[in-house]
Amino acid sequence: MSRDQILSMLGLATRSRKTVSGEFMVEKTVKSGGAMLVVVAKDVSDGSKKNYSDMCHFYHVPLIYYGTKETLGHCIGKEIRAAVAVTDEGFANKIIGLMETSTLITEVTK
Numbered sequence: 001m002s003r004d005q006i007l008s009m010l011g012l013a014t015r016s017r018k019t020v021s022g023e024f025m026v027e028k029t030v031k032s033g034g035a036m037l038v039v040v041a042k043d044v045s046d047g048s049k050k051n052y053s054d055m056c057h058f059y060h061v062p063l064i065y066y067g068t069k070e071t072l073g074h075c076i077g078k079e080i081r082a083a084v085a086v087t088d089e090g091f092a093n094k095i096i097g098l099m100e101t102s103t104l105i106t107e108v109t110k
Helices: 003-015 023-031 046-058 069-075 089-101
Strands: 019-021 037-040 063-065 083-086
Touching: 003 019, 003 069, 003 083, 003 089, 019 023, 023 046, 023 083, 037 046, 037 089, 046 063, 063 089, 083 089
Parallel strands: 037 063
Antiparallel strands: 019 083, 037 083
């Protein structure tokens, strides 16, 4: 499983209108129960990592640290993005599966 497959899956989910991005929209989606997975760039600040981690833990949403702000933004057709929330369970499970079987595992928090 390669890095490209994970980013491609995020891109496909975005084209299917099953993602939201941007700090405000990700937070709103998590708190409303609509997020099935949150992907946060590894190069965000420690404060942002803690905020996303605490929020996802409280709302029981899986969290993955993956890629950079530039690669996350690029794969969804945007500029720089610190976080992307996946709103479809199928896409979320596929991305988690790719992460768990990848040799590039970073962290999957459930």
